[in-house]
Amino acid sequence: MKREEKNRAPTTELNGMSEIVKTVCNWIAGFIFLFGCYITAYGHLTPGGGFAGGVILAASFILIVLSFGKDKISPLLPRKRAEMIEAAGGLIFIFTVWTAIYAGASFCGNFIFKKWSCANFKLLSAGFIPLLNIAIALKVMAGLFLVFFVLSITRVILEGEKLKMVKEE
Amino acid sequence: MIYALCFTLILVGLYGITCKKNLIKIILGFIILDYGINLFLILIGFRKDGIAPILDKSMDINTFAATSVDPLPQALVLTSIVIGLAVTALMVALATRIYERYGSFDVTKINKLKG
Amino acid sequence: MKVLPYFVILPLAGSFLVIFIDSVLKDRKVRDTVADILANVIMLTLFILTLTLFGQSCSYFVGGWRPPFGINFLLDGLSHLMLVAVNLIALLSGIFSINYMSQYTARRHYWALFLLMLTGMNGVLLSGDFFNLFVFLEIASVASYALVGFGTEAEELEASFKYMVMGAVASSLVLMAVAVLYSRFGILNMSYISAAMPGESFDWLLKFSLFLFITAFSIKGALVPFHAWLPDAHPSAPAPVSAMLSGVLIETIGIYALTRVIFNVFSYKSILLANLGVISMMVGVLLALGQTDIKRLLAYSSISQVGYIVLGLGLGTPLGIFGALFHLINHSIFKSLLFLNSGSVFYRLKTRDLNSMGGLNKVMPVTGATSLVASLSISGLPPFNGFFSKLIIIIACVQSGHPVLAVWAVIGSVLTLAYFMKVQKLAFFGKLKEINKEIKESPFFMSASVIILAALCLATSFILLPGVRNKILTPAVNAVLNPTNYRMMVYIK
Structure with a gap:
């Protein structure tokens, strides 16, 4: 990359693509999100699960950032809220496996499993x-x-003689 | 045969890490090394014409053990891919920061430390 | 035992909780205080939990699945000894960071990473199967890569990247070795693999995997051919983190893992390890002599002290292992004390260069006195703990018929004394510089934690008394020496 190219103004970045891309992404993003939810919910029955579903969910948000720019994403999922959701996900996991100790099973034991009689290959099985x-x-x-x-x-970017890191927030 | 391929991948990755001067190429070398090892792990559990490792009521346990693929390496590889993702993301973030401080991705120019 | 999983749950939950609380609360000052209190309470709880476990050895089946199919946590003398050391140093470094980290922003990220590193180390110490060992190793390592580059200055980032590339390659080698072992045995549980090991004559798969394990853990533990990352990485981190890294992290994910794999799983005895230790000890000492940056000097001295530990372990005799484990505990105490002292000096003077210090005893008496204790202790002078452990290692060398190694150990000890006298003379004794007249003693929490560590430097000498020794160190030595015990452990609930 040449020096002049590096020196471009930061505001031109991440402002979204053309109208066609925006429209198509607007239709698709919701469905990708829904598909991610499906993959997550049926993770124990079909290939997929938490990680694959989470990646697809993240892809829907990344698609919005790429096509619409950062302005559209900030009301949906600002950075602070994303951090909160991440920590909450970790906490839910830990407290679930923790309660297993008090629910009669050992740590990480599947304590709900025995209390439900449900046919195999069903959602709650x-x-x-x-x-x-x-x-x-x-x-x-x-x-x-x-x-x-x-x-x-x-x-x-190059600012005077020094390189500087710019955050577009 | 395929084992030789994954060892080649591992060696290519090590070559990239040790001999390349560009930080991004070093990161790519690490990714190749990681994939080589993942491939090796998944090959251990591979069985030609194997079936999915789900034990059904209608199936005998011995035929099941003789025909199904080994599920454990697949679980291990998933975990190791996730770890590789985390390490790669951290490496890329550090490389951007280093670029900001030094103005270069060249390791010969990143030499403020003596070590 | 129901307590074992808490060593992993509590710090892991804590690290998420810090981030979660931080994103809920508005005021910055309240957030920082809450994070400080929460993290330190968790570490205090963990330390108290380790103290309740004396003399027990047990295993815990995660999810109720019995090995070899399930995952198990495993506690024996060796892992308990290390658990006490790790959680003690973590607690004291945590107390130290309350004041020290006021120089940095992003307190929540610091505490989250710190607790994650603690999770990783506790997990490595407790895990009973190879894959979990690898996963926890990676948790501890990834957190430490980020902590090394926490200041985001040019040197810190460079050191962090270097450390990260070395560490990532080492972790990949561990995974490779685990894969090779799995292809040979078809199980991952360490006790079962140990039982299935074919005695003395290894086939090439086992040799290959042992080679990979030794290489990988030598990189993690900074033994000499692979030490290049350590003198950059450890000084670059914030002082409490340096104390954790040098004091316990390289011992946990380097030495402990090496001991477990070589002695308990492979039951492999060779003098090679002792030679590696001696080389590492001498190289570390000689390189440390020429340093003028205080933290860099301490980092080189870590390499040489780890060399002592590996020398003791490599002898393979009961006395050698006893000395090595004793030295391991002592090293974690005095090395973290020295790093915390250098942090106190940096906090007030904003420099790490020894030549711009001088006469600090007059203005910082607590820091000066504690660092004198630590220096005497690390260079092996009589009333302090370092003397006894080095003496035991040297006696063990002579007893097992390697007097040459003993001579090298003595020379290393003398040279250690030399460069710590240099530190004392340049930094704490001599004439006080004009610009340093105004500085004050370090704040309350920092002083408190260094005083506790200095007291421990003296107190750990008493481990040698027979009553205490039989309770703390002997179980650990037995755990290293008897792989059969380790194989049986998995059945004890």
Whole structure:
């Protein structure tokens, strides 16, 4: 990359793409989000689960950032809220496996499993695994989105003689 | 045969980490190394024409053990991919920060420390 | 035992809770205080929990699944000894950081990473199967990479990147070794693999995997051919983190893991390890002599002290291992004390260069006195703990028929004394510089934690008394020496 190219103004970045891309992404993003939810919820029955579902959920948000720019994403999922969701996902996971100790099973034991008699291959047939999948999906969604967001909003520009890191927030 | 391929991948990754001067190429070398090891792990559990490791009521346990693939390496590889993702993300973030401080991705120019 | 999972749950939950509370509360000052209190309460709880576990050895089946199918946590003498050391140093570094971290922003990230590192170390100490060992190793390492670059200055980032590349390669090698072992045995549980090990003659798969393990853990523990990252990484971190890294992290994910794998799983005995230790000890000492940056000097001295520990372990005799484990505890205490002292000096003077200090005893008496205790202790002078452990290692060398190694150990000890006298003379004795006249003693929490550590430097000498020794160190030595015990442990609930 040449020096002049680096020196471009930071405001031209991440402002969104053309009208066609925006329209198509507007339709698709919701469905991708829904698909992510499906993958998460049926993680114990079909291939997928918390991590894969979380990645798809994050992809829907990343799609919005790429097509619409950062302005559209900030009311949806600002950085602070993403951090909160990530921490909440981790906390849900830990407290679920923690309560297992007090619910009669040992640590990480599936304490709901025995109390439900349900046919195999049904949605509620796996005890607390869907709950853990949801927690992981929340965490992965927020975490991956944050990784993308933080890496993409920072930009190194030349200011006078010194390089400076600019955050577009 | 495929084992040789994944060892080649590992060696290519090590070459990238040790011999390349560019930080981004070092990161790519690490990713290749990681994938080589993941491939090796998944190959251990591989069985030709194997079935999915779900034990059904209608199936005998011995035929099940003889025909199904080993599920454990797959679980391990998933975990190791996630860890690799975290490490790579942290590496990229650090590389951007280093670029800001030094104005270069070249390791020969990043030499404020003696070590 | 129901307590074991808490060593992983509590710090992990704490690290998420710090971030969560931080994103809920509005006022910055309240947030920082809450984070400080929460983290320190968690570490205090963990330390008290370790003290309740004396003399027990047990395993815990996660999820109620029995090994070899399930995951198990495993506690024996060795891991208990390390648990006490890790949680003690973590608690004191945590107390120290309350004042020290006021120089930095982003307190929540600091505490979250610190607690994650603690989770990783506790997990490494407790995990009973190879894959969990790898996962917890990675948790501890990734958190420490980020903590090394916490200041985001040019040097810190460079050191962090270097450390990260080395560490990532080492972790990959661990994973590779685990994969090779899995392909050989088809199980991951360490006790079961240990039982299935074919005695003395290893086939090439086992040799390959042992080679990978030794290489990887030598990188993590900074033994000499692979030490290049340590003198950059450890000084760059904030002082409490340096204390954690040098004091316990390299011992946990380097030495402890190496001991576990070599002695308990492979039951492999060779003098090679002792030679590695001696080389590492001498190189560390010689490189430390020429340093003028106080933290860099301490980092080189960590390499040489780890060399002592590996020398003791490599001898393979009961006395050698006893000395090594004793030295391991002592090293974690005095090295973290020295790093915290250098942090106190940096907090007031804003420099790490020894030549711009001088006469600090007059203005910072607590820091001066505690660092004198630590220096005497690390260079092995009689009333302090370092003397006894080094003496035991040297006696063990002679007893097992390696007098040459003993001579090297004595020379290393003398040279250690030399460069710590240099530190004392340049930094704390001599004439006070004009610009340093105004500085004050370090704040309350920082002083408190260094005083506790200095007292421990003296108190750990009493471990040698037979009554205490049988309770603390002997179980650990037995755990290292008897792989059969380790194989049986997995059945004890």
